[in-house]
Amino acid sequence: MTYLDLRAAVVATLREVAPEIDPSLLRDAVPLRKQVDLDSMDWLVFLVGLHDRLHVDIPEADYGKLVTLADLVAYLAARTPQEGTASSGL
Amino acid sequence: MSDFLLPSLGADMDTGMITDWYPEPGSHVSRGEVIGVVETAKGAIDLEIWVDGTIGDLLVKKGVSLPVGTVLATVTEAGEAASAADGTGADFPSPDAAHPAGAVEPPTIVLGPPPLARPAESRRHVTPAARKLARDLGVDSDHLVGTGPDGSVSMTDVERAHTEAGPPASAGEGPPMDIRSAIAAAMSRSKREIPHYYLAETIPMDAALDWLASANGGRPISDRLLAAVLQLKAVAVALRDFPELNGFYRDGVFTAVPAAHIGVAISLRQGGLIAPAIHDVADKSLEQLMHDLTDLVRRARSGSVRSSEFADPTITVTNLGEQGVETVFGVIHPPQVALVGFGRVVERPWVVDATVGVARVVTASLSADHRVSDGGRGARFLRAVSERLQRPEDLDIPPRRSST
Numbered sequence: 001m002t003y004l005d006l007r008a009a010v011v012a013t014l015r016e017v018a019p020e021i022d023p024s025l026l027r028d029a030v031p032l033r034k035q036v037d038l039d040s041m042d043w044l045v046f047l048v049g050l051h052d053r054l055h056v057d058i059p060e061a062d063y064g065k066l067v068t069l070a071d072l073v074a075y076l077a078a079r080t081p082q083e084g085t086a087s088s089g090l
Numbered sequence: 091m092s093d094f095l096l097p098s099l100g101a102d103m104d105t106g107m108i109t110d111w112y113p114e115p116g117s118h119v120s121r122g123e124v125i126g127v128v129e130t131a132k133g134a135i136d137l138e139i140w141v142d143g144t145i146g147d148l149l150v151k152k153g154v155s156l157p158v159g160t161v162l163a164t165v166t167e168a169g170e171a172a173s174a175a176d177g178t179g180a181d182f183p184s185p186d187a188a189h190p191a192g193a194v195e196p197p198t199i200v201l202g203p204p205p206l207a208r209p210a211e212s213r214r215h216v217t218p219a220a221r222k223l224a225r226d227l228g229v230d231s232d233h234l235v236g237t238g239p240d241g242s243v244s245m246t247d248v249e250r251a252h253t254e255a256g257p258p259a260s261a262g263e264g265p266p267m268d269i270r271s272a273i274a275a276a277m278s279r280s281k282r283e284i285p286h287y288y289l290a291e292t293i294p295m296d297a298a299l300d301w302l303a304s305a306n307g308g309r310p311i312s313d314r315l316l317a318a319v320l321q322l323k324a325v326a327v328a329l330r331d332f333p334e335l336n337g338f339y340r341d342g343v344f345t346a347v348p349a350a351h352i353g354v355a356i357s358l359r360q361g362g363l364i365a366p367a368i369h370d371v372a373d374k375s376l377e378q379l380m381h382d383l384t385d386l387v388r389r390a391r392s393g394s395v396r397s398s399e400f401a402d403p404t405i406t407v408t409n410l411g412e413q414g415v416e417t418v419f420g421v422i423h424p425p426q427v428a429l430v431g432f433g434r435v436v437e438r439p440w441v442v443d444a445t446v447g448v449a450r451v452v453t454a455s456l457s458a459d460h461r462v463s464d465g466g467r468g469a470r471f472l473r474a475v476s477e478r479l480q481r482p483e484d485l486d487i488p489p490r491r492s493s494t
Contacts (some may be wrong), residue, residue: 020359037359039412040316041387051311060306060314 013049028070098158099400102276131272134393142168269362285460291472295450301482319379323485324478326350326371332471334463335428353403356390366399417453427459
């Protein structure tokens with residue numbers, strides 16, 4: 001998956017939790033929870049949604065690394081089966 | 091033959107509008123079955139029936155705002171001849187003595203305990219966004235053909251139906267009052283009638299959060315627990331020793347309820363707040379509570395809360411820590427007599443054995459009704475909640491039957 005594919009998957013999952021967001025206004029480098037009203041339940045449902053969609057299990061210990069949309073996409077890219085792409089080695 | 095009445099689902103409900111009705115005359119209905127949907131200020135609520143029987147005459151008028159207590163249908167109860175049909179909702183057997191007949195609110199109807207098992211999903215899944223859009227456009231989202239995943243109804247389906255249907259049918263006398271008016275009515279009544287007192291206690295959370303991190307470490311993401319379930323369980327278990335905080339105050343009389351049916355304050359994305367109940371919290375495992383909480387939040391936001399969940403919360407817990415504040419002093423939801431609030435978990439200097447260290451702490455608050463309890467007892471209750479949270483492993487008991 002490309003960065004844009006993964007980003008689209010993340011945004012689509014986010015919209016299931018927070019249908020009111022306008023995806024065109026999301027900024028990749030700004031903390032996600034400053035842009036979208038997500039409580040801890042929403043966050044967990046969001047991560048479960050990512051797991052269901054991309055089959056990546058995100059341990060609780062890693063939550064702190066996942067602040068921005070860019071963080072999430074990079075984290076998922078390193079853990080999603082890549083076809084013809086070198087692993088980023090994270 | 092008894093009457094099935096439009097129930098009052100909380101002190102803030104005077105009217106409701108039936109938007110869906112499933113059983114035909116002559117249909118058999120089972121206790122706990124969802125037989126329709128009532129649109130209230132709090133959103134769409136699944137209406138459950140509490141008797142086994144056969145539907146007689148259908149008197150329900152759909153799409154019209156009806157006062158609480160309106161007869162919706164007659165029901166012939168299975169294997170039983172008119173045991174109690176006094177017209178005040180006696181066809182809903184009272185689960186315990188906690189609900190005196192004749193209530194303060196316009197005919198408050200006491201719904202029975204929750205069904206042991208929920209009948210199969212009686213409605214197709216409608217995504218929250220689609221439900222919201224459908225409501226705004228006046229489209230009946232429950233009877234659309236869904237083209238989303240697993241046949242779910244998506245915004246696209248709603249938009250198409252709206253386009254095809256043309257202008258929506260007139261909504262009778264209009265929808266019930268909006269959620270802001272409903273909150274205003276209930277909270278004004280609370281502040282007018284309930285002499286609140288407020289207490290707060292700082293609770294160390296290291297033990298609970300360390301236990302939680304360890305417990306979640308071995309779990310797949312779909313089974314992970316939130317700190318909120320530890321807090322709910324701690325409140326429920328502590329309440330066993332403080333019956334004066336758990337129950338209903340009606341007509342000048344307080345009635346304690348043995349079971350802790352905790353109303354969980356859930357903010358809605360379109361604005362507003364509802365607090366439907368998780369039943370029997372003290373008797374459930376943390377896994378079960380997490381499942382129930384996740385399910386309740388999902389359904390609250392998609393507008394498919396069940397009538398029993400609104401009818402009988404015995405206390406409310408609110409967690410405003412998610413919004414970043416350290417302390418919340420809540421307003422009691424009548425006819426309840428207490429509300430527990432949890433703030434944000436923060437790191438603070440903390441003294442243990444004469445040594446200052448850093449600890450994660452949370453401020454728990456209690457708003458309680460001075461007609462029923464006093465500050466001394468309230469203070470001891472908050473201490474008890476704190477003590478329970480210091481032994482999180484004890485909160486993780488398997489489900490068992492209540493001994494009281």
